[in-house]
Amino acid sequence: KQEVTQIPAALSVPEGENLVLNCSFTDSAIYNLQWFRQDPGKGLTSLLLIQSSQREQTSGRLNASLDKSSGRSTLYIAASQPGDSATYLCAVRYRGFNKFYFGSGTKLNVKP
Amino acid sequence: DVKVTQSSRYLVKRTGEKVFLECVQDMDHENMFWYRQDPGLGLRLIYFSYDVKMKEKGDIPEGYSVSREKKERFSLILESASTNQTSMYLCASRYRLAGGQETQYFGPGTRLLVL
Numbered sequence: 001k002q003e004v005t006q007i008p009a010a011l012s013v014p015e016g017e018n019l020v021l022n023c024s025f026t027d028s029a030i031y032n033l034q035w036f037r038q039d040p041g042k043g044l045t046s047l048l049l050i051q052s053s054q055r056e057q058t059s060g061r062l063n064a065s066l067d068k069s070s071g072r073s074t075l076y077i078a079a080s081q082p083g084d085s086a087t088y089l090c091a092v093r094y095r096g097f098n099k100f101y102f103g104s105g106t107k108l109n110v111k112p
Numbered sequence: 113d114v115k116v117t118q119s120s121r122y123l124v125k126r127t128g129e130k131v132f133l134e135c136v137q138d139m140d141h142e143n144m145f146w147y148r149q150d151p152g153l154g155l156r157l158i159y160f161s162y163d164v165k166m167k168e169k170g171d172i173p174e175g176y177s178v179s180r181e182k183k184e185r186f187s188l189i190l191e192s193a194s195t196n197q198t199s200m201y202l203c204a205s206r207y208r209l210a211g212g213q214e215t216q217y218f219g220p221g222t223r224l225l226v227l
Contacts, residue, residue, distance in 0.1 A: 034216065043202055044218040051213060089155070091216070098162065099145070099170060100216065104154040
């Protein structure tokens with residue numbers, strides 16, 4: 001069964017800290033993996049997408065890595081800011097499946 | 113910028129009413145999706161469509177139907193709303209670039225309350 005797990009469910013850090021969010025998936029036959037951000041009561045905003053052939057993607061202070069053999073992806077946020085406070089969701093598309101499987105998210109709070 | 117819009121941000125309906133949720137994307141994407149999001153359960157796929165008039169059931173299609181008469185519009189229909197359909201509904205569209213890269217874009221969501 002395809003599952004996506006995100007740990008921790010919630011994280012609180014002081015402003016300026018570097019942090020890592022984790023995403024685990026159960027099947028190495030993935031097509032791609034996407035990280036999203038969701039602000040309270042809003043839709044999802046795409047942050048980074050990693051194809052199965054890639055090891056990492058970077059955008060500004062964000063870096064996402066992919067290790068298919070261990071079934072893990074990490075989202076690294078450098079020099080965190082209060083504006084980064086949101087829920088971060090990981091979504092995996094497996095080969096042969098048209099849909100994304102979503103993790104339940106990590107709720108991040110960056111304290112000023 | 114890709115835009116995915118949903119007809120309502122908030123809706124309040126009564127049990128038994130027929131409810132229409134509309135989603136429109138402006139980028140000629142072939143694939144469109146309806147999810148619902150509930151605390152503790154995450155996002156669950158209700159239905160998706162890979163072309164006009166084509167649809168497939170997702171994980172939780174019971175109590176829902178969909179319509180895609182035009183490429184840009186994907187409608188979710190609650191035939192007879194029930195209180196357990198109170199939820200946040202999210203629409204998404206997906207496209208594929210040359211080389212196989214693809215990404216999903218989400219709408220702002222519709223928060224539905226069924227009384």
